Amino acid sequence: MTQELETYFNNYFAMFRSEGWKQLISDLNGNVGQINSVELTTDNDNLNFRKGQLAILATILNLETQITSGFEQAQEEQEDSQQELGFDEAV
16 A cells, blocks of 8 residues: 555544544434435425435445445555565564
C-alpha cells in the first residue's frame, strides 16, 4: 500500500473515531424515517427529491463500511503482491 493510500485510510479512520462523526451518524439515522415517509410526499418531484436524499444518506451511513472494506482489500492485495515476490511476512 502506498503512503498516500495509507494516509487516505488513516484520515477516514480518525474521522470515524471522532465524537462529531458519531453524532452526525446518529442524527442522520434519526432523519431517515422522516425522509422515507411516503405520507409526506406531495408529488412526483417531491418523491424524486426524497429518493435523492435517501441515496445520499445511504452513502454517508455506509461510508465507514465502504472505507473499511477498501482498506481490507488494499491490505490483501499488498499481501498477495508480497507473496508473489517471495517476501515472507514472518521475517
